[in-house]
Amino acid sequence: MQSLPRSAVRLLPGPFLDAQATALEYLLSLDTDRLLAPLRREAGLPAVAESYGNWENSGLDGHTLGHALSGAALMSAVTDDPRPKAMVEQLVKGVVECQDALGTGYAGGIPDGVRLWQRVAAGQVERDSFELGGAWVPWYNLHKLFAGLLDAHRHTGSHLALTAVRRLADWWDQAAAGMDDDTHEAMLRTEFGGMCEALADLADITGTGRYAALARRFLDQSLLHPLREHRDVLDGMHANTQIAKVVGYQRLGEVVDDPGLRDAARFFWQTMTRHRTFSFGGNSVREHLHPRDDFTSALQSPEGPETCNTYNMLKLSRALFLEEPDAEVLDHYERATLNHILSSLHPNGGLVYFTPVRPGHYRVVSTPHNCFWCCVGTGLENHAKYGELVYTTEGSEVFVNLFIASRLSLPEHNLVLEQAGTAPYDDEVTLVVREAPATPVAIHIRVPGWHEGTPQVRINGVARTEDGPAPLTTRHGAAGGQSLTYVRLERQWREGDTITVRLRPRISAELLPDGSPWVSFRYGPTVLAAESDRNDLVGHFADDSRMGHVADGPLRPLEHLPIVLTGSSSDPAAGVRRLAPDRLAFALENVDARPGESVTLVPFAGIHDSRYHLYFPLAEPERLQERRAELRAADEAALALHDRTIDAVAAGEQQPESDHRFEGQDTWSGLTDGLRWRAATGWWSYRLTNPDGTATGLQVVHLSDGSAGPTRVLVDGHVLDTLTPLPHPEGEETSQVLPLDADRPAGPVEIRFEAVGPATTIRLRNVRLVR
Numbered sequence: 001m002q003s004l005p006r007s008a009v010r011l012l013p014g015p016f017l018d019a020q021a022t023a024l025e026y027l028l029s030l031d032t033d034r035l036l037a038p039l040r041r042e043a044g045l046p047a048v049a050e051s052y053g054n055w056e057n058s059g060l061d062g063h064t065l066g067h068a069l070s071g072a073a074l075m076s077a078v079t080d081d082p083r084p085k086a087m088v089e090q091l092v093k094g095v096v097e098c099q100d101a102l103g104t105g106y107a108g109g110i111p112d113g114v115r116l117w118q119r120v121a122a123g124q125v126e127r128d129s130f131e132l133g134g135a136w137v138p139w140y141n142l143h144k145l146f147a148g149l150l151d152a153h154r155h156t157g158s159h160l161a162l163t164a165v166r167r168l169a170d171w172w173d174q175a176a177a178g179m180d181d182d183t184h185e186a187m188l189r190t191e192f193g194g195m196c197e198a199l200a201d202l203a204d205i206t207g208t209g210r211y212a213a214l215a216r217r218f219l220d221q222s223l224l225h226p227l228r229e230h231r232d233v234l235d236g237m238h239a240n241t242q243i244a245k246v247v248g249y250q251r252l253g254e255v256v257d258d259p260g261l262r263d264a265a266r267f268f269w270q271t272m273t274r275h276r277t278f279s280f281g282g283n284s285v286r287e288h289l290h291p292r293d294d295f296t297s298a299l300q301s302p303e304g305p306e307t308c309n310t311y312n313m314l315k316l317s318r319a320l321f322l323e324e325p326d327a328e329v330l331d332h333y334e335r336a337t338l339n340h341i342l343s344s345l346h347p348n349g350g351l352v353y354f355t356p357v358r359p360g361h362y363r364v365v366s367t368p369h370n371c372f373w374c375c376v377g378t379g380l381e382n383h384a385k386y387g388e389l390v391y392t393t394e395g396s397e398v399f400v401n402l403f404i405a406s407r408l409s410l411p412e413h414n415l416v417l418e419q420a421g422t423a424p425y426d427d428e429v430t431l432v433v434r435e436a437p438a439t440p441v442a443i444h445i446r447v448p449g450w451h452e453g454t455p456q457v458r459i460n461g462v463a464r465t466e467d468g469p470a471p472l473t474t475r476h477g478a479a480g481g482q483s484l485t486y487v488r489l490e491r492q493w494r495e496g497d498t499i500t501v502r503l504r505p506r507i508s509a510e511l512l513p514d515g516s517p518w519v520s521f522r523y524g525p526t527v528l529a530a531e532s533d534r535n536d537l538v539g540h541f542a543d544d545s546r547m548g549h550v551a552d553g554p555l556r557p558l559e560h561l562p563i564v565l566t567g568s569s570s571d572p573a574a575g576v577r578r579l580a581p582d583r584l585a586f587a588l589e590n591v592d593a594r595p596g597e598s599v600t601l602v603p604f605a606g607i608h609d610s611r612y613h614l615y616f617p618l619a620e621p622e623r624l625q626e627r628r629a630e631l632r633a634a635d636e637a638a639l640a641l642h643d644r645t646i647d648a649v650a651a652g653e654q655q656p657e658s659d660h661r662f663e664g665q666d667t668w669s670g671l672t673d674g675l676r677w678r679a680a681t682g683w684w685s686y687r688l689t690n691p692d693g694t695a696t697g698l699q700v701v702h703l704s705d706g707s708a709g710p711t712r713v714l715v716d717g718h719v720l721d722t723l724t725p726l727p728h729p730e731g732e733e734t735s736q737v738l739p740l741d742a743d744r745p746a747g748p749v750e751i752r753f754e755a756v757g758p759a760t761t762i763r764l765r766n767v768r769l770v771r
Helices: 015-028 032-042 063-078 083-102 113-121 138-156 159-175 181-187 195-206 209-216 221-228 239-255 259-275 296-300 307-323 327-343 374-382 621-644 654-659
Strands: 009-011 391-394 397-400 406-410 415-420 428-435 441-446 456-459 472-475 484-491 498-502 507-511 518-523 526-531 563-565 576-580 583-588 600-603 616-619 645-650 663-672 675-690 697-703 711-715 718-723 733-739 747-755 763-770
Touching: 009 015, 009 063, 015 063, 015 083, 015 327, 015 374, 032 063, 032 083, 063 083, 063 138, 063 374, 083 138, 083 159, 113 138, 113 159, 138 159, 138 195, 159 195, 159 209, 195 209, 195 239, 209 239, 221 239, 221 259, 239 259, 239 307, 259 307, 259 327, 296 621, 307 327, 307 374, 327 484, 327 526, 391 406, 397 415, 441 498, 456 484, 507 576, 518 583, 526 583, 563 621, 616 621, 621 645, 645 654, 645 675, 675 697, 697 711, 697 718, 718 733, 747 763
Parallel strands: 397 441, 563 616
Antiparallel strands: 009 406, 391 397, 406 415, 415 428, 428 498, 441 484, 456 498, 472 484, 507 518, 518 526, 518 616, 526 600, 576 583, 583 600, 645 763, 663 675, 675 747, 675 763, 697 733, 697 763, 711 718, 711 747
16 A cells, blocks of 8 residues: 555545644644754753743653644644744744854753763663663653654655754764663663654655665664564553554565564554454553553543554554555544544643543643643644555555545545545545546555445445446455455546445443453444543542643542443443434443433543543443442442542653652662562652642552662652562562651642662662541
8 A cells, every 4th residue: 555645635524624724723822932942952052031830841851742743744744834934944944053153963852861871872871661871761852853853854854853863873873883782772671752763754754875774773682583574562561652662563574675573563462452442542551551452541541542642553553554455544643533542632722642542531731831741742643644544555446444524635646525524423434526638547445344244335326236336345464364345446436426324333331451341332434432421520620740641530439330230141332322413422221220321322532621531340231230349349449549649650650750759779660460560779769749648558469579679768858668579489579667756737648768778779660648
């Protein structure tokens, strides 16, 4: 399949065009001088504007600039609005001015970045999962600039952007020339974003093998090796770190024609989508991949799938589909786009970081000029990409892959095709030929797996029966994948010819990937959910605090959920009934709910400013009370701990640690049976908050470890206690609550763990202030 230039597709009225327009205004509201401020500061140039706050002035300074470049370049290509291109030109000019000031080709907003990269290039790689040389994921940050400049060249034709990104790559090529491969590989323990992909792109654009060699150094063999062997080692890993790596495997595999890299990427994709992905297309909990056979943590946590993960999974899906069309890949792309990405943008602007899977919880929305999370950055790009796979071509033949209202313009074939209707919001899709080529052309229309029955196709109002039913063609999928089916219509098209396709989406039920008794419902590709109450939406519209992206309002008890009743062999979807033919709303009838309570399911993408239920517990009627008791027992401890918690850090997990001002020396994070932890032969610390002064204790949870020695715990520089490891079985969790002074004042609290003697500390799992 061949992709099309972004400019070949324009969205037409419908939910996707609405989202694109909202996202464009959000993007254009950003001040280019403020985006450039961190780069100007690091280049020694006079300040012309104050840097944005939040993540933009607390260690990840400048990362939003790269996303804004990509978003504006994409919006320039997919709209007729001149403003995004002007934004691109201003940003590229500003980057080049910073490069000129430094004179090395480098530019970036990373605090003290020039000296940081000098230390790194010299082999001083004090590395952890998210810190490198004391900086917060500097390669992740710098990758955004690489990608933004590449997009500026690719989508707006900016030669200056290409020159700038080449200078940036040449800077690192020269700086890293003396780094041995082991040191460079060790550096990759710290999240480095899509550097492999960006350098492979640059190699492809310029035809320069030196950039492909640079890309190879960013492969990260620790993940690539097991994927080559088709081994799933993902439990407990930071999800988006791995997805971005694999996008690079696929891209470099395309550029240098390495089938092994592409096979590893496809195996990863299959592992993620088949075993680690929720019905709406997202994955992970608290940014990490929980054990594939136990989704319990996702049902308990207010921190569900991260939007950035799906952004990168869509990149990978698009690449795999174009390489080898596959129904499974396209189905995932469609579902993730229609549900997770479309729902991640608030109708009034604002973007979502976490989408909790926990029933009865809610999502937090960013506010412009206050929130500069990673998912705000990728959100600046996401909503300019809706047209990228709607159509593809093979020679002169056109393939309609997705049902999104849009116009396709192929001037080289004298073809303009308009698609009206967006499935499944519209159950009829109409294609109108606005300009027709002089010779016959085949138009292939996808028959999705969620469609019931034989496709009903009409041309100019006449059923396609004169030569028999509309011919179906099959495209065989990749090894282990699924075949695609299209209706093939070839004729001498005339201006005004109209193709009408009647779609019949089926209602289906889907269990969690671990097979546990929780069910989600879909109407065609659209995931259905039930709105819950709108109370206690604490922090619903986020402020600029570091933890503002987490919905930390009260959790609703699971035991009161409506339970879907099903027999041992019945389909849970049998109890879902559409309420009216003119609206997408469904009654969930086979449920046990509280008296007077009914359950109405609607498209999840349309639910905003409310709590919601994506998944429902399942039970056979005779086990109903037993199931409620199970839900109550599983939830009691978690609810009690949540209510007692003032602030907490999950040790070894990237975002919680960085959000709590992690510092340390001779410390590292690790993974045991899918559980993350942190230990040290030196020390590390966090800064927790005790806003109202009600903390009475410090709960410490750690894993038993035969090699661990005593660990000193300090609070605000004073020794609170010394923990001595207990002789429990290896890897068993131990929880201790250390009393705090009753007269502790309100405000920040520094918690420090340090080794006593030569042995390592305990393996800390989490620490929390409790009342």
